[in-house]
Amino acid sequence: MELTQRKKKVLRSVVDLYIRTAEPVGSKAITALPDMNYSSATIRNEMAELTTMGYLEQPHTSAGRIPSAAGYRLYVDELMMDYRLSVDETKSINSAIEEKMQRVDKMVEKVAKLVSQATDLPAISAASRAGSTTVKRFDLILAGQGSIILVLMLRDDQVVNKLIKLPLNVTEADLKILSAVLNAAMTDVPLEGFTSELMDKVMASAGAAASLVPVILDFTQETLKNTGATSVAVSGQAKLLSLPEYRDVDKAQRVMDSIDEETFANLPAVMEGANGTKVLVGPENVASDLKDSSVVMTKFDIGDGMQGMIGVVGPTRMDYAKITARLSYFAESLSKMFGKPETPEQPKLPEPPKKEE
Amino acid sequence: MELTQRKKKVLRSVVDLYIRTAEPVGSKAITALPDMNYSSATIRNEMAELTTMGYLEQPHTSAGRIPSAAGYRLYVDELMMDYRLSVDETKSINSAIEEKMQRVDKMVEKVAKLVSQATDLPAISAASRAGSTTVKRFDLILAGQGSIILVLMLRDDQVVNKLIKLPLNVTEADLKILSAVLNAAMTDVPLEGFTSELMDKVMASAGAAASLVPVILDFTQETLKNTGATSVAVSGQAKLLSLPEYRDVDKAQRVMDSIDEETFANLPAVMEGANGTKVLVGPENVASDLKDSSVVMTKFDIGDGMQGMIGVVGPTRMDYAKITARLSYFAESLSKMFGKPETPEQPKLPEPPKKEE
DNA sequence: CTTTAGCACTCCATATCCTTGAGTGCTAAG
DNA sequence: CTTAGCACTCAAGGATATGGAGTGCTAAAG
Helix, strand or coil: CCCCHHHHHHHHHHHHHHHHHCCCECHHHHHCCCCCCCCHHHHHHHHHHHHHCCCEECCCCCCCEEECHHHHHHHHHHHCCCCCCCHHHHHHHHHHHHCCCCCHHHHHHHHHHHHHHHHCCCEEEEEEECCCCCEEEEEEEECCCCEEEEEEEECCCCEEEEEEECCCCCCHHHHHHHHHHHHHHCCCCCHHHCCHHHHHHHHHCCHHHHHHHHHHHHHHHHHHHHHHCEEEEEECHHHHHHCHHHCCHHHHHHHHHHCCHHHHHCHHHHHCCCCCEEEECHHHCCCHHHCCEEEEEEEEEEECCEEEEEEEEEECCCCHHHHHHHHHHHHHHHHHHHHCCCCCCCCCCCCCCCCCC | CCCCHHHHHHHHHHHHHHHHHCCCECHHHHHCCCCCCCCHHHHHHHHHHHHHCCCEECCCCCCCEEECHHHHHHHHHHHCCCCCCCHHHHHHHHHHHHCCCCCHHHHHHHHHHHHHHHHCCCEEEEEEECCCCCEEEEEEEECCCCEEEEEEEECCCCEEEEEEECCCCCCHHHHHHHHHHHHHHCCCCCHHHCCHHHHHHHHHCCHHHHHHHHHHHHHHHHHHHHHHCEEEEEECHHHHHHCHHHCCHHHHHHHHHHCCHHHHCCHHHHHCCCCCEEEECHHHCCCHHHCCEEEEEEEEEEECCEEEEEEEEEECCCCHHHHHHHHHHHHHHHHHHHHCCCCCCCCCCCCCCCCCC
């Protein structure tokens, strides 16, 4: 059965009001709204039908109505009005983003904090490398007696290093040989390719510095493993506590516990395919403790083949329009910031001169 | 006025009981204790005196007593019995620590989580470099056209790197010259020494690769600045909510908000001088929102001239004996783990053979 | 056929009162 | 100095009343 225009209007009003007040909405409150030229009785009839249709619920006979999960779903998909960010909001989001962010996990942490501040809700932020990488280049630096610095440059131009200290006398020349061997044999080898035969082969031809090989390859494997990993950060859990739905400490705790890094470690997977912002209303959540909370999330681009995700957790009664708007804006700004290829301090590329400053 | 032996015993019992039950302790509960061969009336007299002396408090006339801040202080300083960790406890702490920890900030995060799990309280963990370091060695690696990897080895053997991409053709030879210049001029120079004269001088003698110099020195300064910074992590805030003193949501929120990274960023400073474990009881805390919570913290050694700190936040009624024991054990284990110079996979140092396994 | 005024009814929230019991302080006897 | 005894206090919890917001239904009006 299709919803009449008026039913939609009533439903939207109920959800809007409930989002604002967190109290069951009565027919009278609806009639008070501008643009609602019906008596409370009419609204009551409409609300009664919306209830039987499953979009509204009644906590008890003589209370107002609250939206059901289906009601929220419909609201999110069709009913809610676009929320336009105010200049102040975009400004504060922008200024928040402009802070310097250096390493990926620091960045993830910062972003989580910023999103939480911008939405006044607990936020999570994650970044993960799409596929696994390989090593593009090995370098070995002799750095004093018994100290060797291993520098790995990965396919995606990420560079990692490790200081190796061995009570072992190796010469510059030995290292040259070893690095040549490594570069010949182990570059472009994915993690799965680290077979013991291959490693033995390297070992055999490594020359004087052979005893370094195990350390080097261990570290390399470790690195390849890690760069595939997701880093996740959570911020602002305590914000839940100021919302009336989480006055119940136990509930709050359960929710806060499930907003843990692990629970969301696989969320980027959930985002797979979906583009734009995704909303999970109450029971649509997998984690049982989130069954009466909602999650809003968006992905963004970090460049270098990495994927980022930001999201917030809040009561099912959250201001979806506002929150999704802020989140999308955030994601867009972040994509703009990171998505581009890195070109820092470049001494002005020869570009067609433009007038705009 | 000195406390009699019996008063101390009573006070200790009250604190112990209150820690266990979180309920005001009555005279009868005390008499029920083993080793308390006095009637409730006697205990009442003692308790009355302890109250006038300021060690105990009465929520209202007809309630039992709870320890005052002064009471806790005395308890922590003199009264509490040493808590011996059970084998299970040390085991679980050890196994928790044994997980691999790689980078400093990852480590800090992990430790916070572990401590929180071990104590069932919100935990913070911080690490900071004592003084500022200098660069021990510059290396430049040519990694394809326009890509140069800068590798800095710091005084404390920490190694950092940065990939520099410039649309610029430099040769291996150019880099050799540049790195020689850098190593000659900029090693062992503290952050304050980065004067513009010095930097100009380097720039002048840098040869073909001069345009790299600003990027390199910027990054170097940035690095020196950062390594001095403290990294802090918090974990397990939600654990507060299961404690009766934080049933009051507002209070819980205030406390959780003040267990923020920033508030504790300067805590390592508080630990300055103090060695061993430090306990801040209720009003002894600076942050006003922590005035009725307590903080227990310990520092540990990370080696490389770094200082670490772990701490927990909880109700004033926390099991100080148990918590300090666990924390100290944690700190010791961490110190053992990090404090030593790193000597991995070392093929057995020649040591006087010992029988103990 | 739709809308609306009117009214009886429901039921939660809040306030009020009462009871119960743990715990105290004091006194007087051991 | 210790302890039994007793009157007193006061928070916590249960029971009961009351007010009010909101509903559903009916019947009249548009």
